[in-house]
Amino acid sequence: MTLLTIDSLTKQFKGLRAIEEVSFTVEPQSITSIVGPNGAGKSTLFNMISGYLKPTAGKILFDGRDITGSAPYRVCRQGIARAFQISKPFPELSVRENVLVAASFGRLGVRDPMATTTQAIDICHLTPWANQPAGSLSIGNLRRLELARAIAARPILLLADEPCAGLNEKETRELTDVLSKIREAExxxxxxxxxxxxxxxxxxxxxxxxxxRKIADGAAADVFADQTVIDAYLGTTAS
Amino acid sequence: MRGFHKPVPATVWALAALLLAGAVVLPFVASPFHLRLAQQILLFGGLAVAWNLLGGFTTYWSFGHAAFFGLGAFAAGLLGQQLGAEFSVAARLIIGLAFAVAISLVAAVAVALPVLRLRGIYFAIAMLAFAQILGEVSKTFDLFQGAMGFPLPLLKFPGLEKVQLFYFLFLLFCLVSVAVFVLVKRSRLGVGLTCIGQDEDTAAMLGVPTERYKLVAFVLSAMLTAAGGVLYVYGLGFMTSETVFRIDISLNLILFSMVGGIGTVAGPLIGATIMILLTQVVLGDLLDLHMMLTGAVLIAMVILAPKGLLGLFRRAWSRRRLAETVEATP
Known part of the structure; x- marks a missing residue:
């Protein structure tokens, strides 16, 4: 059974059609990536899934339920969490409290906020900074805090918006390791x-x-070998 | 809420008990002049605490809380006129309080639905306008008798002078405000409101029901403010639009909170004490200087201590502790 179904989703901003009839599905316990040039509409898509923008047309089904146009907190309660591209911590709260908020609210159902928090901080390698105010963290740590908070909300589906942007190779590797760990946690x-x-x-x-518009959809190796994708996004150097 | 709040330390309980004991003894030892000052500190301190229910946690700063203060006063006063002679003054006051709280609940919900969607300065201005409109309406339509005003019956209690009796009513009001604030602050609601204050979009993204939490805080704040308005006009014995729909009341609640420390329970009380003593005792003979001084204090606080005196104190305290740890480390 598919977890998320995006069905001919369209978003019109005045004269601009940011997303046009995009459809795809996400299978449970997979990592699906959306790529494309700047301005392609990736963030608009995320904003619609997480409830910040209402689609002009089309449907979003999550776990069999229609969540099109639901308020962000409802989407989160259903089990979709989002890590922003630009970290948005609660600056005056400590790292631990930031994560604890997600663990205390987040998805509905049985909660153990303290344990969830400790675990999320541990997975994201934030233990040494746990008691510092979030406003004092470096970019790399902030990015991991963003992820820690998102997973502490106990999501079924995690939307990660460019978690690697601005990170060096080592930090990127650490972060993708975290992502793999998150998938292992189902x-x-x-x-x-x-x-x-x-x-x-x-x-x-x-x-x-x-x-x-969606121009390709499939396994990573196939998609990056596709001539349309190379022309539109990768350029000739990528092959 | 678990993980966010430690149990209240014994020293704080002891201090609170001591203050309360002092407050109960005061009306039997202080002069009527000092008692009137204490009355004002309790009433407006309590109102400032109530204002903090929304404005202390979030950036939704109401510049028009006098709206609910006046609404409550008018609701109770006008209803009192309709009650027959068989109702005692105490019964009128209690029924009036209940009615004022109910009316302000309805009004707060009705106003919040459009106005709480506005952020920051727009919310502040919308509330300011709301208070002005209510003031004008109460003056313009004869039904409300706001232009001429009307008297309220004199409340009596055996063994207590009027000034003592109202002192105790204001004390009770202040205690209720403090209790509501502390309960909210230490609950899920308080944690959610704190997050809304830090970043509203993020709070919603993490599952905090932001719209509902803001509404609940706003309504609680409005209801307490209306109750304060009722007690205030019963204390005066006479009311007009000008006595309750006063912009200086709205502004003072913010000023007291800022001077003492916004978002704390002690802050607004400390702020009210300092500002009321300063303007009425120190500058008692220089009425013209009140507003100028109030403005100067506000500017100074915003620049030098945006978190109020409590914030200043806390910063100094944590610096000292840091210095001690540094010295202790070999």
């Missing part, structure tokens, strides 16, 4: 990412979007 991941190396390493499936 969380499905939908990833938006520019780092093609990272995408190749972790993805079960890759979807390419360009100018609001």
């Amino acid at each position: 969380v499905t991941v939908l990833l938006v990412e520019h780092d093609i190396k990272a995408v190749r390493r972790v993805s079960d499936r890759v979807i390419v979007i360009e100018a609001g």
Whole structure:
């Protein structure tokens, strides 16, 4: 059974059609990556799934339920968490409290906030900074805090928006390791990412979007060998 | 809430008990002049604590809480006129309080639905306008008798002077405000509101029901403010639009919170004490200087101590502790 179904989703901003009739599905316990040039509509797509934007047309089904146009907190309660591209911590709360908020709210159901928090901080290698105010963290740590908070919300589906942007190779590797660990914990991941190396390493499936339309969808090796994708996004150097 | 709040330390309990004991003894030893000052500190301190229920946690700063203060006063006053002679003054006051709280609940929900969608300064201005509109309405329509005003019956209690009696009512009001605030702050609601104050979008993304939490805080704050308005006009014995729909009341609640420390329970009380003593005792003979001084204090606080005196104190305390740890490390 598919976990997430995006059915001919369209978003119109005044004169601009940011997303046009995009459809795809996400299978449970997989890592699916969405790639595409800047302005292709990836963030708009995420904003619609997480409830920040209402689609102009189309449907979003999650776990068999229609969540099209639900408020963000409801989407989160159903089991979709999101890690922002630009980290948005609660700056005056400590790292631990930031994660604890997600663990205390987040998805509905049985909770053990303290244990979830400790575990999420541990998975994301944040233990040494746990008691520092989140506002004092470095970029790499902030990025991992963003992930720690998202997984502490106990999601079924994690939306990760460019978690590797601005990180060096070592940090990127650490982060993709975290993503793999998250999948081992039976969380499905939908990833938006520019780092093609990272995408190749972790993805079960890759979807390419360009100018609001889906132009390719399949296994990473096939998609990156596709001539349309090379022309539209990768350029000739990637082959 | 677990993980966010430690149990209240014994020293704080002891201090609170001591203050309360002092507050109970005060009306039997202080002069009527000092007692009136204490009345104001308790009433407006309690109102500032109530204002903090929304404004202390989040950036939703209401610049028009006088709206609920006046609404409550008018609701109770006008209903009192309709009650027959068989109702005692105490019964009128209690029924009036219940009615004022109920009316302000309805009004707060009705106002919040459009207004709480506005953020920051837009919310502040919308609330300011709301208070002005209510003030004008109460003056313009004869039904409300706001332009001429009307008297309220004199409440009596055997063995207590009027000034003592209202002192105790204001004390009770202040205690209720403090209790509500502390309970909210230490609950899930308080944690959610704190997150909304830090980053509303992120809070929603993590599953905090932001719209509902803001609404609950706003409504609780409005209900307490309305109750304060009722007690205030019963204490005066006479009311007009000008006595309750006063912008300086709205602004003072913010000022007291900022001086003492926004988002804390002690802050607004400390702020109210300092500002009321400063303007009424130190500058008692220089009425013209009140507003100027109030403005100067506000500017100074915003620049030098945005988290109020409590924030200043806390920062100094953590610096000292840090210095001690550094010295202790070999």
